[in-house]
Every structure is written in structure tokens, then in C-alpha cells.
Amino acid sequence: MSKLRFSVTMSLDGYVAGPNQSLKDPLGVGGEALHGWAVELAAFQEVHGKKGGVVNASSAIMQEMFENVGAVIMGRGMFGGGPGPWPPDWKGWWGKNPPFHMPVFVLTHHPREALPMGGGTTFHFVTDGIESALSKAREAAAGKDVLIGGGASAIQQFLAAGLVDEVNLSVVPLLLGGGERLLDNLGDSAPHFEQMRVVEGPGVVHLRYRVAR
Amino acid sequence: MSKLRFSVTMSLDGYVAGPNQSLKDPLGVGGEALHGWAVELAAFQEVHGKKGGVVNASSAIMQEMFENVGAVIMGRGMFGGGPGPWPPDWKGWWGKNPPFHMPVFVLTHHPREALPMGGGTTFHFVTDGIESALSKAREAAAGKDVLIGGGASAIQQFLAAGLVDEVNLSVVPLLLGGGERLLDNLGDSAPHFEQMRVVEGPGVVHLRYRVAR
Numbered sequence: 001m002s003k004l005r006f007s008v009t010m011s012l013d014g015y016v017a018g019p020n021q022s023l024k025d026p027l028g029v030g031g032e033a034l035h036g037w038a039v040e041l042a043a044f045q046e047v048h049g050k051k052g053g054v055v056n057a058s059s060a061i062m063q064e065m066f067e068n069v070g071a072v073i074m075g076r077g078m079f080g081g082g083p084g085p086w087p088p089d090w091k092g093w094w095g096k097n098p099p100f101h102m103p104v105f106v107l108t109h110h111p112r113e114a115l116p117m118g119g120g121t122t123f124h125f126v127t128d129g130i131e132s133a134l135s136k137a138r139e140a141a142a143g144k145d146v147l148i149g150g151g152a153s154a155i156q157q158f159l160a161a162g163l164v165d166e167v168n169l170s171v172v173p174l175l176l177g178g179g180e181r182l183l184d185n186l187g188d189s190a191p192h193f194e195q196m197r198v199v200e201g202p203g204v205v206h207l208r209y210r211v212a213r
Numbered sequence: 214m215s216k217l218r219f220s221v222t223m224s225l226d227g228y229v230a231g232p233n234q235s236l237k238d239p240l241g242v243g244g245e246a247l248h249g250w251a252v253e254l255a256a257f258q259e260v261h262g263k264k265g266g267v268v269n270a271s272s273a274i275m276q277e278m279f280e281n282v283g284a285v286i287m288g289r290g291m292f293g294g295g296p297g298p299w300p301p302d303w304k305g306w307w308g309k310n311p312p313f314h315m316p317v318f319v320l321t322h323h324p325r326e327a328l329p330m331g332g333g334t335t336f337h338f339v340t341d342g343i344e345s346a347l348s349k350a351r352e353a354a355a356g357k358d359v360l361i362g363g364g365a366s367a368i369q370q371f372l373a374a375g376l377v378d379e380v381n382l383s384v385v386p387l388l389l390g391g392g393e394r395l396l397d398n399l400g401d402s403a404p405h406f407e408q409m410r411v412v413e414g415p416g417v418v419h420l421r422y423r424v425a426r
């Protein structure tokens with residue numbers, strides 16, 4: 001069955017981005033370091049069209065992230081371009097050949113034509129809420145899973161609505177002290193997490209949970 | 214060498230106690246559930262003078278907690294009795310035979326005579342700050358480790374001062390949504406954590422870190 005899931009890296013104090021996010025620091029001050037465990041992997045380098053990198057216990061986690069995924073949903077902040085109406089030239093952070101290679105649905109308040117990129121990625125802009133985005137993404141995924149790419153706010157909305165089936169949290173021993181905290185703002189509708197699997201990688205631990213509505 | 218360390222259970226959203234702590238809910242609403250993994254263990258039942266309980270991958274973590282520990286430090290909130298001057302009859306949460314069996318140093322602003330209890334536990338009340346408490350605890354521990362029992366505020370003070378050597382975080386898949394967050398308020402002096410070991414238990418993952426100053 002098609003699952004809605006996400007797989008993100010979180011600091012030990014719960015942040016998925018550091019404080020003071022900007023064009024220069026899209027992941028906030030210190031946030032880049034969250035992804036050190038991933039960037040050093042051969043699987044990551046390959047996805048980004050490069051060679052080299054290492055293979056270790058984290059490699060399987062990186063590979064599973066996009067395994068059987070047919071569509072991606074992300075928040076406006078993750079797509080970038082600042083808040084408010086779209087800057088005409090903004091096409092996301094990922095260049096001409098984004099690493100998704102599938103339809104990506106961007107949550108936004110500002111309508112925009114679909115944006116086809118190289119390598120099979122097309123960005124679609126959804127202005128009528130998370131349930132609409134999920135419905136469109138599920139249709140595009142044609143039975144495969146839908147991955148919420150991020151950021152924290154998008155993930156929180158899907159969690160609070162009880163729509164998420166499975167979660168991977170890659171926890172790194174960083175203390176960012178501020179920024180975007182992943183598991184906040186769930187109100188009284190926090191879903192129930194059930195621990196499925198733990199994988200220890202170098203400098204990171206990967207925690208997989210099933211989410212019950 | 215004598216280490217300063219702590220071993221606490223944290224919800225996935227970072228809390229070591231839930232919201233609205235009270236005499237009825239000393240760990241806050243929902244906070245009791247943090248320790249389900251521990252309470253079911255034979256090692257826990259034995260420490261509290263009872264029989265029964267299970268043995269699993271978490272048992273070693275529970276045993277390590279007090280292994281080679283010669284003294285405990287805890288905050289006023291963990292000892293209890295409410296804020297302000299001491300209620301004359303308050304002797305802590307643990308009854309006549311507390312499960313420590315060693316000197317315990319309680320951080321407080323309110324002086325009080327040392328309080329000897331059954332089974333080798335004596336509570337000492339320290340009013341001149343964390344470094345003084347650590348110095349007294351180290352002397353009492355006579356070369357063994359010193360354990361910070363909690364709560365969050367006491368742990369944060371020792372972390373921010375760069376005095377902690379080793380940490381065990383037992384992370385359970387609860388979302389408490391409020392309460393006492395462990396890794397907050399470290400300011401710009403957040404220490405560097407290095408992942409040492411990961412142990413998967415049923416419904417809990419035990420993360421051990423070395424802390425660098």
C-alpha cells in the first residue's frame with residue numbers, strides 16, 4: 001500500500017535547521033553540519049551526479065529514502081525563493097537537474113505554473129492545502145509511496161493531521177540551540193509513534209517509527 | 214578517572230518531564246510513561262526491593278547507570294517538596310530506604326541539615342552552586358563516578374559549564390508536547406557530543422555520548 005513518509009536529519013536537541021536561515025545559510029547557522037553523515041556517502045554523491053564517497057551502515061538508510069517513492073511533497077521554505085510572491089527566476093535550490101527525478105508538489109499560498117526541470121523532476125505548486133497536495137501526489141505516485149521532503153512546518157502539518165504512516169529520524173550529536181524544531185506545534189493531536197528499527201551509523205543513529213493515527 | 218555523567222530518559226520531542234508537574238504528577242502529565250521501559254525490568258524491580266520483571270537489551274543500560282557511581286547530584290525539583298523554604302517533613306520522593314545507597318547532593322537555595330536515610334543514602338543540601346556540589350560529590354565518591362540524577366535544569370547547568378564527561382539518553386517514542394526539555398538553555402556554551410554507542414531496546418533506544426569541553 002502507498003505510504004506517506006518522511007526521512008529527515010535532526011540534531012540531538014531536535015532541530016532540522018539551525019537559527020537565522022538565509023540565502024547564504026539555507027539550513028541556518030550550523031545546519032549544514034546536520035547532513036555530514038549523508039554527504040560523505042557514495043549513495044549521496046551518486047544521486048548528485050558525482051563519484052566517490054564511502055559505504056557504511058548509513059548507506060542503506062540513504063537508499064531507502066527514495067526507494068519505492070513516486071512523488072515528493074515539500075514546503076515553500078524548502079523550495080526556497082523567500083516568502084511572498086514568486087521571484088520570476090527562482091527555480092529551487094537544486095539546479096537544472098534536481099535529484100528527485102519525479103513529480104514534486106510544493107505547498108504555497110502563491111499560484112504558479114508547473115515547472116518542468118531536467119531529469120524527470122517537475123515542480124507543481126499547490127495552493128489549496130496539505131490534503132489536496134497529498135491527493136495530487138498519491139495520484140502522481142501511482143501506488144508508490146509519497147515522501148514529505150520537509151521542512152519542519154510541512155511535516156508538522158501532516159503529522160498533526162494524522163496522515164503520516166512512517167518516519168525515519170537520523171539523529172546526529174549536534175546541539176544547534178535554535179532554528180526549526182521538528183516535533184513542535186503538534187498541539188493535542190500528536191500521533192502515536194512506535195519504534196520499528198534502529199541502525200547505528202558513524203556519528204548518526206537512524207530511528208524508524210511507524211505512526212498510528 | 215572519575216567521570217561526571219548522567220543517564221536520563223527523553224521523549225522523542227526532547228522532554229524529560231511532561232507539562233504541569235505537580236505532587237500528583239511529579240513527572241508532569243504523561244511523564245510517567247517515559248519510564249515504562251525501565252520499570253518493567255527485573256533490574257529496576259530489584260533496586261526498588263521487589264521481585265519479577267523482564268530481562269532484555271535495556272537491562273545492561275539500567276545496570277550501567279549506577280555502576281562505579283560513588284555519589285549522586287540532583288536538583289531541588291527532583292528531590293521535591295516544592296519551591297521555597299523546606300517543608301519540615303519533606304524527605305524526598307523515595308521513602309525510608311531510597312534506591313541510591315550512597316551520598317546524594319541536592320542543589321538548593323535553602324540551607325538544611327544533612328538527612329540520613331535507610332540503606333546508606335544521605336541527602337546533603339548544597340547552597341553554593343554546582344561547582345561546590347561537584348567538588349563535594351567527587352570527594353564523597355572517592356575516585357568513583359558522580360551521577361547527575363536530574364532534572365533538566367541541573368543537567369543544563371552542568372552541561373553549560375562544560376563539566377559533564379558522558380551522557381546516556383534513553384529515547385522513547387513519546388511526544389509529550391510540553392514540559393521540561395532536556396537540551397535547552399545551553400546558550401552559546403553547548404558542548405560537543407560524540408556518539409559512542411547505540412543500544413536498541415524494546416520501545417526505547419539508548420544513546421551514549423562522550424562530551425568534549
